[in-house]
Amino acid sequence: MRKYYLLRLLAVLLGFTLIASACGDDEGSDEGAAEQSDDSSSDSGDSEDVVEATQDGSLLATIQARGELNCGVSGTAVAFSETQSDGSQVGFDADYCRAVAAAILGDAEAVNFVALSAADRFTAVQTGEVDLLMRNTTWTQSRDSEIGMDFGPTTYFDGQQFMGRGADGFSNASDIENLDGLTVCTNSGTTTEKNVADAADAAGVSVTLGGPFEDFNQVMDAFQDGTCDVVTTDGSGLVGQKANNEPNDWVIFPATPISKEPLGPTYGQNDSQFADVVNWTVYATIIADEYGVTSANVDDAVADPASAEIGRLLGGEGELQSGMGLAADAFYQVIKQVGNYDEIYARNLNPVGLERAGSANAGWLDGGLIYAPPAR
Amino acid sequence: MTDHITIDQTPALPPEKPRLTAGSWVRQNLFSSVRSGILTVIFGVFSFFAFKVLVNTMFENPDRDWLAVKTNLRLYAAFAYPITQFVRVWVALGLVLALLGLSLGIWRSASAVAARTIASRLIASGLTVLAGTLLVGPPVLRDEAGEPVYDETFEALRGTWRSGLEQRTGWFLLAFALVAAGVALWFGLGSRRNTLTVPTTLVVWIASGVVIGSTWVVRYGHYGLDPEGVPVGDPDSLVAMSTRMPWTVMWLLVAVAYQLGRFVSRWNSSRLLITAAWFLAPFIAFWVILRDPAIDYGHVWSTDLPMFLGFGVLGGLLLFLLADPKIGELGRFIAFLLVVVAALTFVSGFYGWFSMLQKARISFCLLALFALMANNFAGDRQTRLRFAGAWVLLIGIAHYFITLMNSPSTLELRADSFLGGFLFTMFAALFGLMFSFPLGVLLALARTSTLPIFRLLATWFIEFVRGVPFITVLFFFDIMLPLFLPAGMEAPDMAATVLGLVLFSSAYLAENVRGGLQSVRRGQYEAADAIGLTGAQRTSLIVLPQALRVSIPPLVGQAITTYKETSLFAIIGVFDFLRVANYVVPNQSTPVNFIGHKLEGLIFVSFVYWLGSITMSKYSQNLESKMGVGER
Known part of the structure; x- marks a missing residue:
């Protein structure tokens, strides 16, 4: 009886050995790899292609095969990427995602927006969750080198500014010299705080730093109850706060910010084909703005180009887009469906009070920094 | 013939409480002495002003724009879950509600509300609405665009009190309807109001029916805004995007499930099956319904x-x-x-x-x-x-x-996780509670066990987890866990972090249960041994029921904490319920400027959290009185 049992048990165990070896042999190591990508991508059906494509080629081919651009945005940045009540995204950054999709796929709506928190944004690019970041990310040396990101042309030159009350004698023409002896408030322990001290030193004025403040809402409360004479943070943030507390007599100054916060597209490093496409999409909107080509008159511009450069850019004779792996009319689609730089800026940033004229975001011909290399 | 001995099985009625007239109740409870009279007056004045400040903060305040909440209800419900697939959200919710209905039917709760209480609550809420309507300040003057009009010192201009009272007809009608319903119930039942009771489940069902029914008449939330910023109830939106039809279906579904539950409760295995269904439900709702996996059938075969x-x-x-x-x-x-x-x-x-x-x-x-x-x-x-x-x-x-x-989802990714808003809160809480309870009980048993290895492991685990803040646990499971897993194995963020929640709350639950275990006297163990029960029988039949009964208050407290702790997931990038109110809506500038309208969202979110917490809390109070906690 006992022996009989042993035999049966042995047979079953032998069966298991067979299963184990079958699991190993059939599927082999590549199945293990597929399993890995499956597991990691349980939220996204596309990552498997991403993993494969980044191994053998540019992200560009992957996006074209997928038919959709995965674009990482903030989803909570006023005028840059706001989540609408129906879940869609609007804003300056969101429009640049649409522009890139129009260039690669010919359809500005072929974008899958992924809302990312500040902490997750670079990981999302590295794991292939998103192809591109348009998430008001400042271009810095460490991010460019250590974190393994590459940065495209700056689309918005942000910078630290001050906001004071008109009743206290501040105007748009005020300068850091007017801050002598006043209390300036901002988030404690941030680079913004350090920038104020540096700028005050350089200008030879003495300012008192208020605080400590944990977050900017506390700073604004202190500003409103008069504890702080002046508050400071990035210009785009100040404009949001000003709009938030309407009506008021607050003014933002100086016209030239005291720090540099260049914001633009960010993508994984060492993929120059994809990088070229993103960069030249941005440049195309800038060049179209230079020539006054808008979404309204782009059809006329194609029929009768104002110059050879704009003709080439819009897909006419001698166009360079085909060599980049794009359709010849890729940038025509960008201008037609999304608009030129000025249109994108005016549509999204003017409503919250960010004006282009006189700022660093004016075109280079108007004394600003928005400049594109020639398309030839 | 054998004698039949009949024993009166009817339980003794509880002693009747003396019914006082309103005047004598006030005298006995509020002004029983000079000191209590002074306290009553001070507290009364304080509550009056607190109520007045509250209603004036919420309504007729130029800084409040409730449109921010109304137009974003979809973001609050499910963040950016794809519109075309939104019916999946309803199906998932329907699954949970159907199970709830079935469970209510199977474990029929004996708790009931006296008709007298219902009537007085109706009158009280009607009077509260009336008081609120009268206490809200005069209406803010608005221009054609609906924007408040300000004077030169940036103070909003207001109309007259009279015009305000004329505009608030709807609120007066609501207050009147509530009071009238209460009075009608009170006098309609006559003396039967003291004896007649209605099951709590029915009361809750009817009350939610009234709210859901009113959505057919009143439009509480709008689906969206047109480019000019005017709210539109999207005429050609899907049924799943509206609220009244799906909610009506859900409401009826609960009733059907309840009756079905009553019907199947006679089968012995129904309780076991429904428990198993509860444990499978979140998996099915998450991985099958909401995630819509594309299964590769070639690979399956x-x-x-x-x-x-x-x-x-x-x-x-x-x-x-x-x-x-x-x-x-x-x-x-x-x-x-x-x-x-x-x-x-x-x-x-x-x-x-x-x-x-x-x-x-x-x-x-x-x-x-x-x-x-x-x-x-x-x-x-x-x-x-x-x-x-x-x-x-x-x-x-x-x-x-x-x-x-392992099958990829067919849904488009909209955020770090496709779950967001209240949908995420609900899932994280469901998963978290359902799995941390059994784990907590096991840990408590292990910690009180006589086997040293179990005792040591459980003690180490509990003390380690309790020594670490929850945020740290979340970061660990979000960032560190993937580093510890063997090559070729990765856990999705959401699953990893919910696992963190389960482990964290199970450690706290274990200590609550252990407190209960210690209250079971030595004699109970000895008695169980004396009648020849095995160790497992002694624990499951004698010790645990008594221990769990004692630990109901802390256990429910921990459940409420777990439910609210899901909001901490925001820091690892999940667009949860609170984050939508805190960051998403206050940063919308188009088509209507909602920048800075944070308080409306926070009030709304806290109200929803409160609804969930008060439900759990009330349920635990019923359970306590049913089990006689603190009486025996």
Whole structure:
């Protein structure tokens, strides 16, 4: 009886050995790899292609095969990427995602927006969750080198500014010299705080730093109850706060910010084909703005180009887009469906009070920094 | 003829409370002495002003724009879940509500509300609405665009009190309707109002029916805004995007499920089945309904099904043999061997000696676990067959869900996780509570066990987890866990962090249960031993029921904490309910400027959190009075 049992048990165990070896042999190591990508991508059906494509080629081919651009945005940045009540995204950054999709796929709506928190944004690019970041990310040396990101042309030159009350004698023409002896408030322990001290030193004025403040809402409360004479943070943030507390007599100054916060597209490093496409999409909107080509008159511009450069850019004779792996009319689609730089800026940033004229975001011909290399 | 001895089984009625007139009640309770009179006056004045400030903060305040909440209800509900697939959200909610209805029907609650209480509550709420309507300040003057008009000192201009009262007809009508309903109930029932009681479930169902029914008349939320910023109830939006039809269906679904629950409650196995369904429900709702996996059937036929058959049939056969009472030491040896094999599958994968599907590794682990338990199920043929059957069922479910998890979702990614808003809060809380409760009880038993290894492990685990803040646990599971897993194994963020929540709250629950365990007297253990119960029977039949009864208040407290702690997931990038109110809506500038309108969202969110918490709290109070906690 006992022996009989042993035999049966042995047979079953032998069966298991067979299963184990079958699991190993059939599927082999590549199945293990597929399993890995499956597991990691349980939220996204596309990552498997991403993993494969980044191994053998540019992200560009992957996006074209997928038919959709995965674009990482903030989803909570006023005028840059706001989540609408129906879940869609609007804003300056969101429009640049649409522009890139129009260039690669010919359809500005072929974008899958992924809302990312500040902490997750670079990981999302590295794991292939998103192809591109348009998430008001400042271009810095460490991010460019250590974190393994590459940065495209700056689309918005942000910078630290001050906001004071008109009743206290501040105007748009005020300068850091007017801050002598006043209390300036901002988030404690941030680079913004350090920038104020540096700028005050350089200008030879003495300012008192208020605080400590944990977050900017506390700073604004202190500003409103008069504890702080002046508050400071990035210009785009100040404009949001000003709009938030309407009506008021607050003014933002100086016209030239005291720090540099260049914001633009960010993508994984060492993929120059994809990088070229993103960069030249941005440049195309800038060049179209230079020539006054808008979404309204782009059809006329194609029929009768104002110059050879704009003709080439819009897909006419001698166009360079085909060599980049794009359709010849890729940038025509960008201008037609999304608009030129000025249109994108005016549509999204003017409503919250960010004006282009006189700022660093004016075109280079108007004394600003928005400049594109020639398309030839 | 044998004598029939009849024993009066009707329980003694509780002593009747004296019914006081309103005047004597006030005298006895509020002005019983000079000091209590002073306190009553001070507190009354304080509450009056607190109420006045509250209503004036919320309504007729130029800084408040409730449109911010109304137009963003969809973001609050499910963040950016794709519109075309929104019906899935309703199906998932329907699954949870159907189970709720079934459970309510099976475990019929005896709690009931006296008609007298219902009537007085209706009158009280009507009077509160009336007071609020009268206390809100005069209306803010607005221009054609609906924007408040300000004077030169930036103070909003207001109309007259009279015009305000004229505009608030709807609120007066609501107050009147509530008071009238209460008065009608009070006098309509006459003296029966003191004896007539209505089951609490029915009261809640009817009340929610009134609210849901009113959505057919009043438009509370708008689906969206047109480019000019005017709210539109999208005429050609899907049914799933509206609220009244789906909510009406949900409401009826609960009633149908309740009746079905009452019907099936006569079967003995219904309770077991519904419990099992509750444990499977979040998995099904998450991985099948909401995630909509694209299953590769070629892979299912070539790999998944053969693997299931192999493990199911051979494993079942092996376990059937191992559960033989005659097997003796050989069984232990084979179980030990299986444990070694299961460990080796992970070790070999870690060092890359021999790669194998993760599913096979997990299956070997489960098999080893079952083999270790086999001698507890040793018995006749029937028992052994059941044991083997349980294995086949479990491995089937496990393989099914692993296949689902490995299949890519057909949904578009909209954020770090496709779950967001209240949908995420609900899922994290459901998963968290359902799995941390059993784990917490097991940990508590292990900590009080006489076996040193269990006691030490449980103590270390509990003390370690309790010594670490929850945020740290979240970061650990979000960022560090992937580094600890063997090569080729990754856990999705959401699953990893909910696992963190389960472990964290189970440690706290374990301590609550342990408190209960300590309250069970030594005599109870001895009595159980004396009547010949085994250790497992003693624990499950004598000790745990008493321990859990005592620990109801802290256990429910922990459940409420877990429910609210889901909001901390915002810091690891999930767009949860609170984050939508805190960051998403206050940053919308188009088509209507909602910048800075944070308080409206926060009030709304806190109200919803409060609704969930008060429900749990009320339920625990009922449970306590039913179980007689604190009385015996």
